[in-house]
Amino acid sequence: MNVIVTGANRGIGREISSRMLQEGHNVWACVRESDGEWLREMQSFCRRDGQWIRPVVWSGLTDRDSVRHAAGEITGSGFAVDGLVNNAGVTSTSTYMMTSMEEMKNVFEVNLFGTLLFTQYIAKKMIRQKNGGGKIVNIASVRGIKPEAGNISYGTSKAALIYATKVLAIELADYNIKVNAVAPGMIPTDINASKSEKLKDRIMEETALRRFGEQKDVANAVLWLLHFSNVSGQVICVDGGYV
């Protein structure tokens, strides 16, 4: 299986990439910077001859030319694209009254528009390729399902991504492309580092399993969706029972 993972060198994206490599799959790793240490570590997970991880360096999802160029690099490589994991995203925490529309636009530019633009290019390739089809997994968030103060930009962008996941599932089904989302809850990553202890305590209280998740929990759900056949348009919450 040949799979694209965006935001592949940190947090959940890094975990997904390493797991795919360990399972013997090939990975295009879309990153903003490719450093040698990360790449060597990823290459060490390859377990068969000819297996590869290819860094695809872009300047981020806000830069449309860069997104197009990255997509072209992948679709022109001569390999089939079997899976796309849209993991890259930005966070933003501020209350509605304190949020500028510029900030909202920036968040949407990455979490929704950039992601959907990249997906368009890749879906076109999936439609055209021999034995057409593929799996697309969007990394959403429980914030796009359960509202929380201070999440106007991030939460609405992820809610929109969840809706888009469902529309794409319907529209792309004819081409044998399955589109699903995984909505992580509280997972200790850079993206959650800025949350206050008070907020973390409250989320913990509302989490049935009384613990925070790990990156591997999210990766497990993503891998399952990449391998599974009859699920489309679904949002799987990996949140310990928070939602």
Added chain:
Amino acid sequence: MANAIVTGASRGIGRAIVEKFASEGICIWACSHNPDTELEVWYAGLAEKHGVFIRPVYFDLADEQSVSGAMKGIFAENLPVDILVNNAGIPSGGLMNMTSTGELRRVLDINFVSQVRIMQLVSRKMMRQGNGSIINMGSVGGLEARPGYLAYGSSKAALMWATRSVSKELGPYGIRVNAVAPGLVDTDMGSYKKDEEARKIISGMPIQRKGEPMEIANAVYFLASDESSFITGSIINVDGGRIV
């Protein structure tokens, strides 16, 4: 090695779950209604092939004493019960004004009350163990409002609501509770619908075919396994995108 109780194990989705679990090295108490020697021969072959035990357990879901007795029998073996799959259920179709309250009670009793009763009994054991994964068999029939689904749909909606509610109660004890909601599946129960009704449903689905029992079993196995160790209170639709 994990041990699982699977209800409704004799056919359709339940049979596929038994096959999937056994192939993954899980030992099974395979529960069904009527003693069946042919089925037991199949269990024995499967168990031998995968080096697990598959013990047939027979009880009547409509009879609370029968349910309790069967669970007590399983617990008397003094083995951990890691997984419970509440898969058994009955179909029922009919417009509201054609559904007797007796039929409504019968369907709710088997598809909901009995399932909760089994969860009560098994979760007590799981609480003592400090771990467990419970998977209830929901249905898109409990999510999508269609005429003729009153009894069956209400019973599955109730079971899926219980799944979410109970997940909050059992989470602190390390017990996860999730549900799988199949759409139209190629089983005897899936064929309960008239062809015309099935065709209408399929034509509105993004993936235009019936599901295979093993596709449901795959989702059940995912929720039973440690691969989903941070997922609880979730309902996974395996329905070809019928409900998005």
